[in-house]
Amino acid sequence: MHLFDVRGNFHFCLMKTLYLFILYLIGAPLVGAWLAGWDRRLSARLQSRVGPPILQPVYDVLKLTQKENMVVRRSQNFYIAYYLIFVIFTGALFFTGQDMLLIIFSLMLASVFFVLAGFKASSPYSFIGAQRELVQIMAYEPAVIFAAIGMYMVTGTFEVSKLAQTNHWLILSLPGIFFAYLFILAMKLRKSPFDISTSHHGHQEVVKGITTEFSGKALAMIEVAHWYETTFILGIVYLFFAKSVVAGLSAALAAYVFMVFVDNAFARVKWPLALASSWIVAFLCGAGNMIWLFFTRH
Amino acid sequence: MDTTFIPVSLVIVPAIAAFLLLIFRGSKAKNFIVISASALIALGSLVLFFLNNMEGLIRFKLDIPGVSAGMLGIEIFMALFIIFIALRNGKSLVALLALIQVCLLTGFELRYGHALIVANDVFIDTFSVIMALIIGVIGTLIAVYSLGYMRSFHRLHAGEFPDRQPMFFFIIFVFLAAMFGIVFSNNLLWLYFFWEITTLSSFLLIGYKGNAESAQNAFRALLYNLIGGLFFAVAIVWMHFFAGTIEMDKLMVMHKAVVMFPVMLLCFAGLTKSAQLPFSSWLVGAMVAPSPVSALLHSSTMVKAGVYLIVRFAGVLEGTVVGLMIALVGGITFLLTTFIAVSQSDAKKVLAYSTIANLGLIVMCAGIGTYQAVWAAILLIIFHAVAKGLLFLCVGVIEHKLHSRDIEDMTGLIIKMPKMSIMLQVGMAGMFLAPFGMLISKWAVLRALVDYNPLLTIFLVFGSSATLFFWVKWMGQLLCVLKEEEDDETGISRAEWMPLTTLTIFTVGVCAFFPLIAKTMIEPFIRQMYNATVTMGQGNIMIMLIMLAMVMLFPLSFFYYGKKVKVVDAYLSGANTAIGTSFTNSLGGATPMEMKNYYLKRYFQEEKLLRIGVAVCIFLMCAATFIFVS
């Protein structure tokens, strides 16, 4: 929704936006942390282990805040702080129902700060991680923008508030675009076939990739940002099923669980394959879906 | 005030300054003339802006006897000069093209010149004023910058290249005059005259160094631009016979079927000037010229003349097959040259390819020709001129300091040249990052495309994700520090700092005042042309401004710089030596760590992509011609 509604009822809209914002600010990380906890538990069960408590991600973050502030370059943590701020901002734009394209651009800005933090840390591992993160951004951006354009083609609006209240089953018109989006979901959630920039599971060739040189509070900020990002990313999944709230929520949850399975079932791929496959899928399924929509509607 | 005074003097003042610079060769006189002429020109273009705001459209006939004859004389002289120099260097194709053109137009003017009836020679609307502001403000800033730059250029390359500075500044100011001429002319013969002057200035400035490489590239630029000139000349002759006019404002409102062919030819001429794909190689070659030349001619102004012409005829192109073909040429150029930019490590080449790409985007918008697309195109022209000018100037200074313009050599620039690298980063942010100019325009382009034909967004979507890649990795290379070094920004003259700082402020300023710019400069033009206006939504603009404010707060973090942190070495698998940035190698010695960017050369091959692009774009241009002829 705009800050001003049609009747110029500024105050009412602002208050509603504000409430939504506060709800999101508190709720999103909780949902993200809860999902991350279940992710670890579920992964453990898939490997016939018991796994950590559900609150383990929260414990991790709280512990990190108690650790020493250790850096390689003195300014590296500011970039992380900005990454967190802009991820929160992106999510806030999304959950208060703003323009979808603007949200994607804001997400890009956040990601750029994250990548720059990796460069700034001036360590070979974070440098390679940053380069790979860039490759990832390049790989997933088309699919995300296609999602926005596809939704616009069906509903005629970029505004999330209107998309959320649509009475179309977007998924029926946009199956290809949804598939392309699902394909790159692993990158955004940092899950296995495409977890090339941070390598969440230890002892791999890039150590911890882009996050290698961050410790203590900075690492905690990265984790929290990831929680916010997870809710936002799943929010877009919701939009495809937005006609019914129940369907939307369960689709988002199902997508997450699916990604956990994928995470455990696949080995990591190299970056050229990650880039090529996601572009090919984005082009064939995403753009293909758009072409199909365009010609059936004209 | 007489409305004819300002536009005419904007053409005359730089021309006079140019000749003065040729006469007074002392360094003090040169500084004085360049600075005072620049101030006058900048002031003049600002006055023109207010004049236009008050009076709206300005058009008049310039009744000075002998103007046409003079122009013809200069044109013939230029052609003879080109033919002479081309034959001396064994470039017969260039000579032939120049000969055909000059014969065609001289014959045309001598035979039909008296019958030409031109109601208005000069036509200035808001779009012309925007262009004039870019030329008058950014162009003169670059001219001032050249003062400092050329001095250190010749100091660094003493004995290597002949010092021909008077000639250099002469051409720069002649060029400025010609650019004003292009954006003010309504009479296409005049426009053609100024167009040819820019071609020649570009040729001379690319060849400034006088070595074999620059001569080679200068002739390539000349060749392609002469092809464009030929399109232009044919268009004029055709127009006279079939449309009965050579006035731009009349062409713009005539029936599409009548003017389609000449407009298409003019657009082709624009494509060559803007270095779009089949012709793009000249702009990359032009990077041998000194940096201010690249900034002035090859990014901020001259190449914009090409898109200026195409945007002028956007209304004609709207909804036509020819328009679609032009849009596709632009789209393909954007996509492929962006991919090529990913694989380049030479800073100026990256900038060149990015320039071509952004011009492609403008061409795409103009080819579509809807009011939203044209709105986006003009926005792109403004933002690109500011940010790209800044980038070229920064790279120029850095090249002199580092003796290299390879991005890999710029590692750790943030501590070596902190101020310069911050400016460079502002420029880069201006080119692709969210709240800054180019991204606002890309957003506008995306919306325009979605409403017109969403399939065209495919180019933009894939292209802009690659854009992000090559800019961020460059930015990162500046931030990444391999060893402690002292900052050393000495030896950069005030003449260089001033334009750099001003352009940095402009880059941020045009974003902060973007709603105002859109309202006062772009909207009047769109309304006059289409009777419609574009709104971006007040809420959205507010969000953009919030984002900008947030990003601008980043420098505040320096107050907190490095407090309460423990600095340790980077993780090198525990093998760090006592100097933290090197590690113990397998022989027990120390190897310093090194970091190089990804260029994805295997996937984004320059030659292969260019070959594909040239083939496809030539096909599209032929298809457009063929459709029209049949």
Added chain:
Amino acid sequence: MFLKKSPWIIHYDGSSCNGCDIEVLACLTPLFDVERFGIINTGNPKHADIFLITGSVNEQNKEIIQNIYCQMPDPKVVVAIGICACSGGIFAECYNVLGGVAKVIPVDVFVPGCAARPESIIDGVVKGLAVLEEKGKKFKNMKKGLATLSIDPAQIQDSAEILALQKAAYQSEAELYNDFSLSPLNQSLEEIKADFKSKIFLKAVLNKVIVGSVRAYQEKETCHIGRLIVHPLYQNWGIGTKLLYAIEARFPNAVRYESFTGHKSKRTLYFGRKRGYRECRREKVSLKRERVFFEKTREGKAR
């Protein structure tokens, strides 16, 4: 405290038969599943809380172990696993083996065994958690305890501690000039003890640990202040300023105070300027380094 709820480990294997190495990894398998306790093998010192070392220390991996240890953020715990890591084991007599891990870094928990069984490794880590918790509290208290900071004259028995502190504090200086021949880094215990005879030493004590020190002597009207050092962990917390003012107060009849630093040490120069010192002369000490002298008169004004 959440330290014990999420201990992340880094594992390093020194010179060993790899038996303990394999057993450590066995802990992560479904059978033992240490992730139940939130334990993750990070493979990155910057993320880790617990440093698990198997195998003995030799000449080659000595520095690597030290590096990894230094790159772990506080609070941290070292667990030596297996007999080789505890004492050198069967390798102890080898010509290149130094012995157990404790020879190069402080070890908190020793886990015996050849090879150590996963159960005992887990036990060791759990013991380590208690230490971690305790260290965490200490670390927190240190931060809080700044109010209890005391500045006293140092005695000759403090010289060893001050020397260690001096070497830690001057490390970054040495890196700045890439010159490890700096005299503070190479001072011996005897030399510093000799200094005690001619100079007055002050120490800053925090929780019974010396975290900063300064020394000075008077010659005619001038008080020469030297080696103002603060432990890298406690810099920027005002300890240096307190030490400087305290030492100035010790020489009430000096007319001017003088000190020096290297020409590249911007932070020190800035520190001096902020406290009323002005640059008075420069002296070249080596090709790489220049000494910048700065002075202050008693009224707090530069001459």
